Amino acid sequence: MSSKVLHEFLQPQLEALREQGLYNVIDSIEGPNGPKIKINGQTLINLSSNNYLGFSNDARLKAKSIQATEEYGVGAGAVRTINGTMKIHDELEKRIAEFKHTEAAIAFQSGFNCNMGAISAVMTKKDAIISDELNHASIIDGCRLSGAKIIRARHQDMDHLRELAKEATTSGEYEKVMYICDGVFSMDGDVAKIPEIVEIAEEFGLITYVDDAHGSGVMGKGAGTVKHFGLSDRIDFQIGTLSKAIGVVGGYVAGSQELIDWLKVRARPFLFSTSLTPGAAAACIEAIDVMDSHPETIEKLWENGTYLKAGLKDLGFDIGHSETPITPCIIGDENLTQKFSRRLLEEGVYAKSIVFPTVPKGTGRVRNMPTAVHTKEMLDEVLKVYEKVGKELNVIS
Numbered sequence: 001m002s003s004k005v006l007h008e009f010l011q012p013q014l015e016a017l018r019e020q021g022l023y024n025v026i027d028s029i030e031g032p033n034g035p036k037i038k039i040n041g042q043t044l045i046n047l048s049s050n051n052y053l054g055f056s057n058d059a060r061l062k063a064k065s066i067q068a069t070e071e072y073g074v075g076a077g078a079v080r081t082i083n084g085t086m087k088i089h090d091e092l093e094k095r096i097a098e099f100k101h102t103e104a105a106i107a108f109q110s111g112f113n114c115n116m117g118a119i120s121a122v123m124t125k126k127d128a129i130i131s132d133e134l135n136h137a138s139i140i141d142g143c144r145l146s147g148a149k150i151i152r153a154r155h156q157d158m159d160h161l162r163e164l165a166k167e168a169t170t171s172g173e174y175e176k177v178m179y180i181c182d183g184v185f186s187m188d189g190d191v192a193k194i195p196e197i198v199e200i201a202e203e204f205g206l207i208t209y210v211d212d213a214h215g216s217g218v219m220g221k222g223a224g225t226v227k228h229f230g231l232s233d234r235i236d237f238q239i240g241t242l243s244k245a246i247g248v249v250g251g252y253v254a255g256s257q258e259l260i261d262w263l264k265v266r267a268r269p270f271l272f273s274t275s276l277t278p279g280a281a282a283a284c285i286e287a288i289d290v291m292d293s294h295p296e297t298i299e300k301l302w303e304n305g306t307y308l309k310a311g312l313k314d315l316g317f318d319i320g321h322s323e324t325p326i327t328p329c330i331i332g333d334e335n336l337t338q339k340f341s342r343r344l345l346e347e348g349v350y351a352k353s354i355v356f357p358t359v360p361k362g363t364g365r366v367r368n369m370p371t372a373v374h375t376k377e378m379l380d381e382v383l384k385v386y387e388k389v390g391k392e393l394n395v396i397s
């Protein structure tokens with residue numbers, strides 16, 4: 001039972017959220033997070049994971065994880081800077097840097113932690129950060145933590161970015177100015193305009209920071225959005241996660257040697273939180289090796305994304321303007337969106353509704369994340385269910 005003060009804070013807010021249909025109910029899955037999942041005994045086609053390449057339950061990764069666990073143990077035993085750095089962590093960072101075509105890389109326990117550590121290691125209250133308005137929550141929190149002035153940029157509006165960059169760098173108010181954005185925006189699936197960003201950043205002397213959590217393993221043959229545009233040496237910070245396409249857990253920053261040297265002494269989650277487990281590190285290395293040696297895995301992901309998008313569009317759904325396999329199906333009203341998702345679930349399709357505050361009010365959507373391990377039969381079944389539910393709820397005619 002909460003204390004009286006806590007109860008009086010929590011109770012009315014929880015009630016309000018539930019009344020507005022904004023309270024997110026969490027379902028636990030029984031077994032691995034694959035193309036099909038089991039919830040409450042019901043088998044469902046899963047379109048809600050970030051397990052883009054199917055790696056989270058891949059036999060090759062599991063074998064490496066078990067092997068490293070046997071060799072090093074289940075835990076690293078300390079933070080990286082005391083004696084929690086094992087050979088397997090060094091190897092992972094070396095492999096990430098090679099794969100990303102950067103001088104060096106540093107691994108963190110999560111992508112979220114990267115943003116907590118990396119931004120505030122460089123930016124201070126004397127600086128400004130221009131931040132795309134649709135940036136991920138961890139970017140927003142990382143920016144806040146740094147104490148820098150946060151300047152909100154209209155989503156993917158390069159004229160606005162240029163204006164803000166000019167203003168911030170000529171005002172004399174700030175020592176440094178950073179531009180920060182997602183590489184792939186996870187709610188809409190659109191891709192950051194890296195070539196224009198580089199051009200503007202170089203013109204005005206901005207530090208650049210691209211969080212490619214949804215681009216790693218997906219764009220640029222797996223190496224990410226920046227590599228996709230061939231601009232690996234012109235973006236200062238390339239953040240990636242090891243928790244999405246890589247299928248395990250963790251995050252990293254790839255960049256110049258001096259940046260990584262600095263983060264190793266200043267990024268607080270690296271200094272004060274225990275390192276990745278050896279099993280996770282080993283599985284991540286294997287994931288990178290598999291991406292390298294089996295490019296068809298990534299091709300399959302894109303093929304499935306294209307197939308699902310075309311099918312939903314043909315049925316008359318609004319799928320927005322995604323440029324990646326992420327396929328939003330925009331319903332609008334929050335309650336209708338949640339009802340839609342619930343009906344999909346009853347019909348055997350697990351596709352989560354995403355509503356305010358994750359996305360703006362009135363743009364509720366069911367977000368579909370096809371992966372490389374979905375079969376065409378599964379996607380056809382998904383389309384059949386979408387057609388049925390869409391007509392039933394008058395979302396399509």
Ligand SMILES: *Cc1c(COP(=O)(O)O)cnc(C)c1O
Pocket residue numbers: 110111112113115136138139182186211212213214241242243244249250251
């Ligand atoms: C998912 C995500 C993160 C968090 O990554 P985790 O490894 O799950 O902590 C960070 N940034 C962006 C842009 C993301 O989409």
